[in-house]
Amino acid sequence: MINKLTDRIKKTGAPIVVGLDPNLRFVPEQIKKAAYEEFGETPEGAAEAVWQFNKAIVDAVYDLIPAVKPQIAMYEQFGLPGMAAYKKTVDYCHDRGLIVIGDVKRGDIGSTSESYAIAHLGHIKIGSTEHALFDEDFATVNPYLGSDGVKPFIDVCRVEHKGIFVLVKTSNPSSGEFQDRQVIAEDGRTRRLYELVGEQVDAWGADLMGEGYSYVGAVVGATYPEEGRILREIMPKAYILVPGYGAQGGRGADLVHFFDKDGLGAIVNSSRGIIAAYQNDKYASYGPEAHADASRAAVEDMIADIRGALENR
Amino acid sequence: MINKLTDRIKKTGAPIVVGLDPNLRFVPEQIKKAAYEEFGETPEGAAEAVWQFNKAIVDAVYDLIPAVKPQIAMYEQFGLPGMAAYKKTVDYCHDRGLIVIGDVKRGDIGSTSESYAIAHLGHIKIGSTEHALFDEDFATVNPYLGSDGVKPFIDVCRVEHKGIFVLVKTSNPSSGEFQDRQVIAEDGRTRRLYELVGEQVDAWGADLMGEGYSYVGAVVGATYPEEGRILREIMPKAYILVPGYGAQGGRGADLVHFFDKDGLGAIVNSSRGIIAAYQNDKYASYGPEAHADASRAAVEDMIADIRGALENR
Numbered sequence: 001m002i003n004k005l006t007d008r009i010k011k012t013g014a015p016i017v018v019g020l021d022p023n024l025r026f027v028p029e030q031i032k033k034a035a036y037e038e039f040g041e042t043p044e045g046a047a048e049a050v051w052q053f054n055k056a057i058v059d060a061v062y063d064l065i066p067a068v069k070p071q072i073a074m075y076e077q078f079g080l081p082g083m084a085a086y087k088k089t090v091d092y093c094h095d096r097g098l099i100v101i102g103d104v105k106r107g108d109i110g111s112t113s114e115s116y117a118i119a120h121l122g123h124i125k126i127g128s129t130e131h132a133l134f135d136e137d138f139a140t141v142n143p144y145l146g147s148d149g150v151k152p153f154i155d156v157c158r159v160e161h162k163g164i165f166v167l168v169k170t171s172n173p174s175s176g177e178f179q180d181r182q183v184i185a186e187d188g189r190t191r192r193l194y195e196l197v198g199e200q201v202d203a204w205g206a207d208l209m210g211e212g213y214s215y216v217g218a219v220v221g222a223t224y225p226e227e228g229r230i231l232r233e234i235m236p237k238a239y240i241l242v243p244g245y246g247a248q249g250g251r252g253a254d255l256v257h258f259f260d261k262d263g264l265g266a267i268v269n270s271s272r273g274i275i276a277a278y279q280n281d282k283y284a285s286y287g288p289e290a291h292a293d294a295s296r297a298a299v300e301d302m303i304a305d306i307r308g309a310l311e312n313r
Numbered sequence: 314m315i316n317k318l319t320d321r322i323k324k325t326g327a328p329i330v331v332g333l334d335p336n337l338r339f340v341p342e343q344i345k346k347a348a349y350e351e352f353g354e355t356p357e358g359a360a361e362a363v364w365q366f367n368k369a370i371v372d373a374v375y376d377l378i379p380a381v382k383p384q385i386a387m388y389e390q391f392g393l394p395g396m397a398a399y400k401k402t403v404d405y406c407h408d409r410g411l412i413v414i415g416d417v418k419r420g421d422i423g424s425t426s427e428s429y430a431i432a433h434l435g436h437i438k439i440g441s442t443e444h445a446l447f448d449e450d451f452a453t454v455n456p457y458l459g460s461d462g463v464k465p466f467i468d469v470c471r472v473e474h475k476g477i478f479v480l481v482k483t484s485n486p487s488s489g490e491f492q493d494r495q496v497i498a499e500d501g502r503t504r505r506l507y508e509l510v511g512e513q514v515d516a517w518g519a520d521l522m523g524e525g526y527s528y529v530g531a532v533v534g535a536t537y538p539e540e541g542r543i544l545r546e547i548m549p550k551a552y553i554l555v556p557g558y559g560a561q562g563g564r565g566a567d568l569v570h571f572f573d574k575d576g577l578g579a580i581v582n583s584s585r586g587i588i589a590a591y592q593n594d595k596y597a598s599y600g601p602e603a604h605a606d607a608s609r610a611a612v613e614d615m616i617a618d619i620r621g622a623l624e625n626r
């Protein structure tokens with residue numbers, strides 16, 4: 001799957017991923033109105049609205065991009081109907097030929113991480129049968145519990161030829177509270193916690209290599225370009241998933257050091273900046289009815305921004 | 314809800330929580346057979362089996378204990394039918410008067426954590442209506458993203474009078490990989506990462522106090538009794554949720570320092586040791602048909618073990 005991701009990035013020339021994080025505030029009124037008329041102002045109605053919203057955006061941008069990243073929390077907040085909309089979105093994106101990165105940020109003790117890995121990337125054995133469940137291509141994983149919380153994901157990835165992105169340095173303002181602490185490592189040297197986690201990502205990934213890149217990638221926020229440069233060196237084989245572009249503040253020019261010299265090795269996510277583009281002054285002329293066209297324009301602009309930055313570095 | 318938890322612990326004399334982590338390996342054959350006959354060897358069949366298994370255990374032990382802790386990964390691994398079985402279990406435990414700790418270990422950047430908090434502890438606004446979703450009483454939270462990943466949970470808890478348990482020192486063998494690192498804190502002093510996280514739990518919780526204890530608790534593994542003693546002092550107002558008793562190796566005598574002098578302040582979880590008791594030599598005479606009675610016996614023994622340890626310290 002990491003090879004497929006690299007191929008798609010080369011083919012589209014777009015090292016970007018669209019974050020399908022359908023907060024109801026982003027969904028145009030006409031979509032919500034139609035869904036509520038059918039299902040009421042209920043979790044079922046909200047789930048229908050976000051599904052229709054997603055579908056319109058995916059239809060408008062699928063040929064431009066290699067991958068999408070649905071944020072499961074935005075579906076989980078609508079309970080069971082929301083989870084069904086999540087699964088429907090994953091399947092629809094697959095039908096459209098897109099790679100799906102499930103932004104699930106799971107992580108637990110070994111036996112429990114195994115269940116999460118099965119849920120999102122693997123197959124569950126039931127009696128004499130096997131079943132795929134949520135069936136994303138990649139999942140994001142939280143490293144706080146250490147190797148035995150991460151390795152069950154790697155074991156499933158080995159069987160399924162899928163991948164993970166481990167949280168290393170997250171894009172949020174308080175990510176430094178623990179991640180930036182100077183820690184004393186086993187070798188007695190001092191480094192930042194995110195560097196130590198990055199070293200582990202490199203070690204975990206050495207064992208599960210695709211062509212040039214590992215199936216074990218990392219999440220490093222666009223809002224921390226200097227840390228991106230450092231982590232690029234610590235984890236030379238890891239694909240870096242870079243959230244925080246656009247609405248959270250990251251810009252193409254800040255991101256060149258997340259990439260390798262050949263323009264690979266990183267994939268930049270934008271969520272609100274794409275899916276709610278019609279709410280942005282820049283794309284407001286599209287209006288809510290043509291929200292998906294606004295999203296397409298925003299994707300084109302984002303690709304141009306990042307390509308330009310990579311060409312001019 | 315933290316006051317309710319304290320009251321229930323006093324009333325039952327049982328500072329314990331039963332972990333409803335229904336791995337299919339724990340479910341007796343006759344339950345699986347009946348479920349598969351009705352729904353096939355499918356995720357629906359597996360979800361029915363774990364629901365019937367849970368129901369039997371809850372019916373057998375509900376009068377002895379204050380709370381249950383379903384581990385959502387064990388349901389998520391059966392996809393959407395599994396999530397429905399999770400919700401059915403949460404609701405049934407509420408009907409039986411039990412407090413429900415959702416072991417979800419969620420955590421993300423601020424706006425996303427807010428969605429998780431709404432999903433599990435809050436109400437979602439849809440149009441002019443509000444809806445509770447998974448509706449547990451407590452949730453476990455991963456602190457790796459720092460304060461802005463945790464505070465949205467606290468904000469929802471304030472409104473809903475619910476609580477969280479933040480992962481501080483987890484029970485698994487590799488928890489020390491990051492959590493035990495010596496870090497250099499803002500005051501220049503060196504301490505372990507779990508101590509720094511514990512200090513934050515104390516700070517986060519100061520703002521949201523119940524009677525004697527905060528709505529912000531912590532997870533500290535039974536497998537690390539010395540760390541439990543240290544963290545008890547660092548977080549005097551935090552209830553400590555203690556996983557890892559029994560199957561993972563923890564014993565009552567090891568756990569006395571997790572508790573305050575009055576025998577409050579901690580609640581010890583056992584999952585496999587209770588729900589799969591009939592598979593343990595000690596309770597094998599019950600057999601698979603009477604698996605729930607074996608669970609009841611195991612709960613009684615666990616209560617006696619912990620009470621004895623607290624009385625003899």
